[in-house]
Amino acid sequence: MAVHSIEQAVASSSRAYVLPPGFRPSYGTAGFRAVADLLHSTMFRCGILMAARALKTQQVTGICITASHNPAPDNGVKLVEPSGEMLCQDWESYANDLATAQTDAELAKRVMALLAAEGIPATGPALVMVAHDTRPSGPELAAAFADGVRCLGAQVQMCGLLTTPQLHWMVMSRNLGAPWAESDYYSALAGAYQRLVAGTQPLGQPLYMDCANGVAAPKMAALATALAAAGAPLALHLLNTGEGVLNGGCGSDFLQKDRQLPSNFQGVPPGARCCAVDGDSDRLMYFTPLQEAGGRALLFDGDRIACLSAMLLKDLISQLPPAAQDVSVGIIQTAYANGAASRYIRDNLGCSVEVTPTGVKYLHEAAHHFDVGVYFEANGHGTVLFSKTLLARLEQLKEESRAAFELLALAVVINQAVGDALSGILLVEAALRRKGWGLDQWAALYTDLPSRQLKVTVADRAAIVTTDAETRVSQPAGLQAAIDAAVAAVPNGRSFVRPSGTEDVVRVYAEAETQDAADGLAATVARLVHARAGGVGPAP
Numbered sequence: 145m146a147v148h149s150i151e152q153a154v155a156s157s158s159r160a161y162v163l164p165p166g167f168r169p170s171y172g173t174a175g176f177r178a179v180a181d182l183l184h185s186t187m188f189r190c191g192i193l194m195a196a197r198a199l200k201t202q203q204v205t206g207i208c209i210t211a212s213h214n215p216a217p218d219n220g221v222k223l224v225e226p227s228g229e230m231l232c233q234d235w236e237s238y239a240n241d242l243a244t245a246q247t248d249a250e251l252a253k254r255v256m257a258l259l260a261a262e263g264i265p266a267t268g269p270a271l272v273m274v275a276h277d278t279r280p281s282g283p284e285l286a287a288a289f290a291d292g293v294r295c296l297g298a299q300v301q302m303c304g305l306l307t308t309p310q311l312h313w314m315v316m317s318r319n320l321g322a323p324w325a326e327s328d329y330y331s332a333l334a335g336a337y338q339r340l341v342a343g344t345q346p347l348g349q350p351l352y353m354d355c356a357n358g359v360a361a362p363k364m365a366a367l368a369t370a371l372a373a374a375g376a377p378l379a380l381h382l383l384n385t386g387e388g389v390l391n392g393g394c395g396s397d398f399l400q401k402d403r404q405l406p407s408n409f410q411g412v413p414p415g416a417r418c419c420a421v422d423g424d425s426d427r428l429m430y431f432t433p434l435q436e437a438g439g440r441a442l443l444f445d446g447d448r449i450a451c452l453s454a455m456l457l458k459d460l461i462s463q464l465p466p467a468a469q470d471v472s473v474g475i476i477q478t479a480y481a482n483g484a485a486s487r488y489i490r491d492n493l494g495c496s497v498e499v500t501p502t503g504v505k506y507l508h509e510a511a512h513h514f515d516v517g518v519y520f521e522a523n524g525h526g527t528v529l530f531s532k533t534l535l536a537r538l539e540q541l542k543e544e545s546r547a548a549f550e551l552l553a554l555a556v557v558i559n560q561a562v563g564d565a566l567s568g569i570l571l572v573e574a575a576l577r578r579k580g581w582g583l584d585q586w587a588a589l590y591t592d593l594p595s596r597q598l599k600v601t602v603a604d605r606a607a608i609v610t611t612d613a614e615t616r617v618s619q620p621a622g623l624q625a626a627i628d629a630a631v632a633a634v635p636n637g638r639s640f641v642r643p644s645g646t647e648d649v650v651r652v653y654a655e656a657e658t659q660d661a662a663d664g665l666a667a668t669v670a671r672l673v674h675a676r677a678g679g680v681g682p683a684p
């Protein structure tokens with residue numbers, strides 16, 4: 145397409161997608177997110193951006209339209225690089241530039257500036273894959289996105305309903321020249337799981353899965369069919385499959401924040417193996433109903449999944465031929481990692497630990513520093529990344545070493561593009577089966593320090609600026625000193641605050657020796673944020 149016709153196409157198509165007055169989208173922890181009604185212009189502009197990215201890289205790119213753990217009326221974008229990872233951070237500023245252009249003409253100028261700055265050819269084959277979660281606004285927003293893609297003369301493939309990690313996996317596989325259809329996803333995971341659990345005993349009880357009333361329900365059912373066909377059936381009870389509100393009183397975020405059983409789990413027996421995912425199925429949390437009254441749950445969060453994964457890896461690596469055992473294993477966490485988990489990793493697993501800011505884009509990047517990078521946020525986002533060098537070494541060894549063969553299977557079971565709750569379930573199930581463990585043994589690794597998370601609404605959450613992987617506040621002045629004083633008053637206390645990148649709130653985290661002390665510290669720090677960072681409404 146000629147340069148002037150691109151400018152015209154953008155300016156003219158953009159008229160159908162007006163930026164709502166006063167709406168200033170900002171690329172956050174995982175992309176743009178807002179109430180769905182505000183997002184048509186953002187979607188259209190993201191379509192232009194991802195077409196440009198496809199033209200620049202000469203590879204397929206993608207988008208999943210989802211607001212993940214947010215309430216059902218919200219929506220958002222997760223933008224997919226050709227590698228299957230999240231949009232490269234260098235391009236986030238272009239995303240903001242396009243999303244915030246005030247007029248059609250200004251948008252067209254910014255698009256032309258992007259194309260010029262990146263040396264992107266005005267013509268060329270380019271394809272963008274589009275999927276969405278179960279939110280009712282998904283198909284309409286996907287159509288707006290597609291209009292943006294077409295402005296640059298690129299093609300769109302509408303993939304319909306998918307989990308976010310499925311779309312990431314499909315983009316990655318397609319660009320690698322590997323089978324990439326949704327059915328290939330199920331058969332690849334199921335076949336690799338079968339290889340990993342061959343010769344081990346099934347866990348004996350069904351897994352109760354909270355599907356958050358989202359996309360995970362039909363997709364896990366399809367994966368279960370593939371597992372049965374591969375000869376490794378998984379006994380499953382799917383709950384919250386879409387009859388209720390998306391993420392409403394259910395799902396991994398509800399469970400992590402409230403530690404209460406999700407809706408419809410009240411009849412599940414105490415001690416049963418349960419798991420929960422979020423609205424787009426990229427977070428995973430295991431849990432079990434506690435005996436005590438009150439519907440409380442014992443959580444097996446991302447930290448604990450990271451420990452279990454690292455143990456499985458270490459076991460397998462120790463069974464490689466001695467000359468091949470020199471494999472670096474790193475664990476990547478954020479400040480939300482429970483202090484007990486960090487201590488357990490340091491003292492017992494002998495793995496390197498790196499801490500990054502919140503956001504899988506940061507953890508994923510750090511995971512590349514190791515032959516195997518295990519990254520999980522406490523909220524259940526994560527995966528295990530194998531370096532290309534290690535995979536090549538394992539390929540050479542797989543005929544002579546059963547452990548090499550099984551490590552290769554593990555690298556297929558666990559999504560190499562991005563954190564994936566469905567593949568994470570297979571990872572956990574395989575690790576427990578191979579150890580012959582129930583939840584009791586998994587729980588006994590360490591005891592979590594009591595913790596509490598709160599949200600504070602402020603006039604402008606950007607007023608809070610953090611440093612040191614979000615563990616310290618540099619602005620507003622004086623807030624960190626006040627938090628330090630509050631923490632010093634609590635034995636073994638720890639607390640930090642940070643602006644959310646997905647919701648319009650400031651998040652508060654506190655940890656201490658007792659639940660009362662953690663609750664008290666979180667409340668104190670929340671009040672400090674409210675008082676010193678422009679709190680809205682009554683003080684917490």
Ligand code: G16
Nearest residue numbers: 173174212213503504644645646647
């Ligand atoms: C997204 C990100 C995660 C992050 C979470 C919470 O998750 O992908 O890496 O942990 O947001 O971020 P924040 O605390 O900034 O709101 P999801 O599941 O909502 O896509």
